[in-house]
Amino acid sequence: MFKKILIAEDFQDTNKGIVNALENRLQIEEIQEELYCDKAYNRFKLAFNEGEPYELLITDLSFKEGPAARKLTSGQALIKAVRDIDPNIKVIVNSMIDNPVEINPLFTDLKINAYVCKGRNGLNELVTAIQEAYQNRTYVSPQINLNSANTIFELDKYDRMILQDLAEGLTKKEISEKLKRQNISPNSESTIDKKVSRLFDAFGAKNIQHLIAKLIKEGRI
Amino acid sequence: MFKKILIAEDFQDTNKGIVNALENRLQIEEIQEELYCDKAYNRFKLAFNEGEPYELLITDLSFKEGPAARKLTSGQALIKAVRDIDPNIKVIVNSMIDNPVEINPLFTDLKINAYVCKGRNGLNELVTAIQEAYQNRTYVSPQINLNSANTIFELDKYDRMILQDLAEGLTKKEISEKLKRQNISPNSESTIDKKVSRLFDAFGAKNIQHLIAKLIKEGRI
DNA sequence: TAATCCCTTACGGATTTCCGTAAGGGATTA
């Protein structure tokens, strides 16, 4: 079993719950818990340079700002930074996000080994995830259906940009002018009009404010 | 010190962290943890009826749906239900919400004794909150400034209702018709037009979608 | 008691939105 695990989690009560479970249920010998991404990164780097690396990183995704300036502001940034040091480090994400569209890239882009969704069975799932990761198997909390991520209408970068501009109060005319200034194509007012209409159909929205409201609530913009 | 405490928290890792701290740092004799509001309510009611009531309720605010149907879907609902049984029950809310506008009503309406914001110092604050509540003193996590809640432009019920309808894609004309059907006054299209314009000014929004986007992101609707 | 304030309501003009129709052109398919 893993002997040396690093935990990055900014909630103290959650942190203690995890440490408690790892000690009592998995008898992990060496557990280091950090509340800040930067500190977790420094811990990881130091241990790696001393020839006694951490074998597993367990991290949350969102980290509240603290009093000190931060280089690494999220779990995703921490994973990337840590992978620069050790490309083969095993990573488990333990977060409250349950949207497959947001979880999928953690596997495809960040190559995590397991995803545990915080919930009523979260510690049990985390214990299982650690065991599976040790056996080189991928694990995802059972209630998460990653396959649905591929059937959900996904916003591309262009659509998202338009939507963000609309949410900022710009008119379609203003967005068109902005895209023309930035040499981004396509950029006519009609194109934007048409694309927004197609998004109405895709998301079942009646007008711009309905669409914006839906997408913000779903965490897409 | 309290001898019998009931905890309602739907994340297992957080739950265990809290129980661990209460046992090790406060030597609380009897701690009951529940993952569901309904179960926490039933526990409370049963203990009260047996003449051995819980002295303190520590609850989160948001609870994910589970497989079973729920009567009580939130910490707020649980607090209200529990207060119906014992109006003098002491309550500590332990949640990740840090918006004073959302925290203030917990004190003014639900009469909670303490609010602990989940964070890096969360367990320490929770321990302090329990001690303060025992001494009949109010406690709020230090980083929360409740006084700022009173300077923030607050939406009244009418405004909120209009905004929610706009976010649902209804036009001002449709909202006017709806208010007339429901005999809610005022209800003219012009009034709605004027009120929305005043909200533009109050929140610095350029149009409806800008306003809706801001308010959803701020957690006001 | 009269003046003032502010809300509700109406109206209208300019702009934007929503949606349908249509043309051009590049890529794909038969």
Added chain:
DNA sequence: TAATCCCTTACGGAAATCCGTAAGGGATTA
């Protein structure tokens, strides 16, 4: 090679939005 598909772009009509002006009326104030 011709037909088809789909995107981009344009245009126009009806509806909605945005915003200014104005009147009526209830409550407040001098």
